[in-house]
Amino acid sequence: DSGVTQTPKHLITATGQRVTLRCSPRSGDLSVYWYQQSLDQGLQFLIQYYNGEERAKGNILERFSAQQFPDLHSELNLSSLELGDSALYFCASSVDLRMNTEAFFGQGTRLTVV
């Protein structure tokens, strides 16, 4: 158990809908990262938050957004969903601001858009 908790584990929704994925980092970790894993794309970095502030953006679509709350949990919001958004979404956390320290991944949320 990595200590990073993601909910829900599975999500099935229709095209055009909006969903929210939740992540609770390990105790003491201030950095939260979101990654998308699809079959043909590997693990793609989406966005990072540190202590409530957005610090870096990767290949995140404009339809997607995230935030980190004062209790350090984070939510990833995906809207106007398309079939191609079906993927595993992982959250990772680390103590440090920069990802040059160990990062621990959650179990992921499997999103299926039908």
Place this chain on the structure above:
Amino acid sequence: GENVEQHPSTLSVQEGDSAVIKCTYSDSASNYFPWYKQELGKGPQLIIDIRSNVGEKKDQRIAVTLNKTAKHFSLHITETQPEDSAVYFCAASRGGTYKYIFGTGTRLKVLA
């Protein structure tokens, strides 16, 4: 741009044999190289990492080597066991950035 190439994409070995997975990175400023193991239905789990000031690191049956000149690093698993079967990802990052660049993964199958 930043890129990490990983080979092979699949690897089958007999139980007890060794397995080697290789990665090559493009960003010469990369200085941290973790390896993750992902079992079916689970998130990636950190198994070993190495920093650029070290050439080799071992942890029981697992070792990682780094060649900065050639910009490649490798994962070595000795005395493989069926429970080593999983997808392995290498990654690279450098100071001042906020993300790992992941390789495309290697599916390791250990045959009993």
